[in-house]
Amino acid sequence: MNGPLVVQKFGGSSLAEAGRIRHVAGRIARARATGAQLVVVVSAMGDTTDELLSLAAAITDEPDPRELDMLLATGEHQSATLVSMALHAQGVPAISLTGAQAGITTDASHGRARIANVEPRRVRAELDKGNVVIVAGFQGQRIGSDEGGQPGETTTLGRGGSDTTAVALAASLGADRCQIFTDVRGIYTADPRLVDDARQLDVIGYEEMLELAQQGAQVMQVRAVELGWINGVEIEVLSSFEDAPGTLIREDPLVEQRNKVRGLAHDRNVAKVTLLAVPDRPGIARSVFAPLADAGINVDMIVQNVGHDGATDLSFTVPRVELPRAEKVLAPVVAEMGARGMTTDPTVAKVSIIGAGLHNAPGYAARMFGTLADAGVNIEMISTSEVRITCVIEEASLKPALDALHGAFELERPDPIDADAALPRAG
Numbered sequence: 001m002n003g004p005l006v007v008q009k010f011g012g013s014s015l016a017e018a019g020r021i022r023h024v025a026g027r028i029a030r031a032r033a034t035g036a037q038l039v040v041v042v043s044a045m046g047d048t049t050d051e052l053l054s055l056a057a058a059i060t061d062e063p064d065p066r067e068l069d070m071l072l073a074t075g076e077h078q079s080a081t082l083v084s085m086a087l088h089a090q091g092v093p094a095i096s097l098t099g100a101q102a103g104i105t106t107d108a109s110h111g112r113a114r115i116a117n118v119e120p121r122r123v124r125a126e127l128d129k130g131n132v133v134i135v136a137g138f139q140g141q142r143i144g145s146d147e148g149g150q151p152g153e154t155t156t157l158g159r160g161g162s163d164t165t166a167v168a169l170a171a172s173l174g175a176d177r178c179q180i181f182t183d184v185r186g187i188y189t190a191d192p193r194l195v196d197d198a199r200q201l202d203v204i205g206y207e208e209m210l211e212l213a214q215q216g217a218q219v220m221q222v223r224a225v226e227l228g229w230i231n232g233v234e235i236e237v238l239s240s241f242e243d244a245p246g247t248l249i250r251e252d253p254l255v256e257q258r259n260k261v262r263g264l265a266h267d268r269n270v271a272k273v274t275l276l277a278v279p280d281r282p283g284i285a286r287s288v289f290a291p292l293a294d295a296g297i298n299v300d301m302i303v304q305n306v307g308h309d310g311a312t313d314l315s316f317t318v319p320r321v322e323l324p325r326a327e328k329v330l331a332p333v334v335a336e337m338g339a340r341g342m343t344t345d346p347t348v349a350k351v352s353i354i355g356a357g358l359h360n361a362p363g364y365a366a367r368m369f370g371t372l373a374d375a376g377v378n379i380e381m382i383s384t385s386e387v388r389i390t391c392v393i394e395e396a397s398l399k400p401a402l403d404a405l406h407g408a409f410e411l412e413r414p415d416p417i418d419a420d421a422a423l424p425r426a427g
């Protein structure tokens with residue numbers, strides 16, 4: 001067969017039970033009937049990964065990272081074999097492969113490994129035999145024996161990592177298309193579960209998608225978007241439940257002409273830490289942030305106020321799930337440097353406006369802050385990048401903030417240029 005080579009990825013909710021697996025197999029069979037050669041990457045069924053993590057947590061507080069990866073990888077083994085069997089039952093030749101069998105090698109960081117290389121010889125051989133190749137997502141095998149470990153150990157790619165498996169395979173196979181099937185229709189101007197007027201986008205550029213993903217839009221793993229961008233893989237995000245056009249993530253040729261705000265992102269996994277009356281002297285920032293980095297805690301926004309009387313308040317955000325650990329790490333630091341104390345707020349959220357070219361237009365920041373003010377939303381912290389402005393607000397104000405911003409930037413209205421410029425779609 002010499003049809004187009006397509007990589008498809010199905011997420012956990014699309015595979016949550018046997019009926020859905022049969023449904024997915026039906027979709028795969030239809031795509032194959034059009035003559036396509038198919039590589040199908042799967043996530044674990046439903047909440048399997050969370051359940052496996054809870055099981056491990058019930059056994060021990062500190063599961064060995066190597067054993068944890070061995071455990072988590074089984075979730076994707078299950079779904080890959082079941083999808084393969086469902087295809088057999090429909091008369092479609094298929095074979096399931098682990099990440100390692102598919103030739104995916106990674107570095108040694110268990111739980112958040114990065115792909116080092118993809119050598120898809122076996123995948124190609126199976127395609128040549130006429131098989132649909134089902135690859136267990138989210139995993140690989142480590143190369144190298146640095147830090148005393150063994151090459152060949154099973155690694156996992158971080159939560160949501162099956163997206164990254166799919167994009168990496170598409171890049172290395174030179175696939176004609178990479179389709180991410182999920183439980184929403186595509187990428188929206190805001191989370192459609194929160195904002196009634198949210199509108200699906202036909203196309204979004206890599207850079208904007210990367211910011212959306214980084215700032216909390218959970219449709220795709222950040223690393224997958226990065227890999228797609230680096231390798232120029234055009235990615236289509238679409239629903240596994242309905243036959244509807246999705247959203248293309250690609251180099252957006254119209255980026256310069258667009259309405260500059262393209263979408264809103266929000267994140268509830270945020271907590272704010274404030275260190276009070278920290279002595280104002282060199283080395284203090286290091287003594288706060290180095291121990292957090294050593295503990296693997298990501299610090300995001302940082303605000304240091306103007307000092308008074310040799311002391312200053314220092315605020316920053318950490319992932320909410322990491323707050324208890326951050327407090328533990330910081331308590332001795334605060335005491336040692338003679339700060340007045342530490343306060344924390346686990347009920348904040350981040351809201352971002354995102355659009356390439358935002359930095360060329362100073363009016364956008366003022367419009368965002370004005371809109372939040374009119375909606376009675378207090379801004380606690382602000383940060384910006386070239387294509388984004390983010391505010392930390394009280395979590396309770398999240399929905400009114402999103403609604404107000406969506407309206408103020410007229411995101412419910414399609415870009416007029418999309419109507420004029422008929423964008424070529426993949427496939």
Ligand code: ASP
Pocket residue numbers: 011012043044049050075137138158159160161162163
């Ligand atoms: N099953 C893994 C997770 O839940 C990987 C994935 O879904 O992509 O994070």
Ligand code: MG
Pocket residue numbers: 011012043044049160
């Ligand atoms: Mg998942």
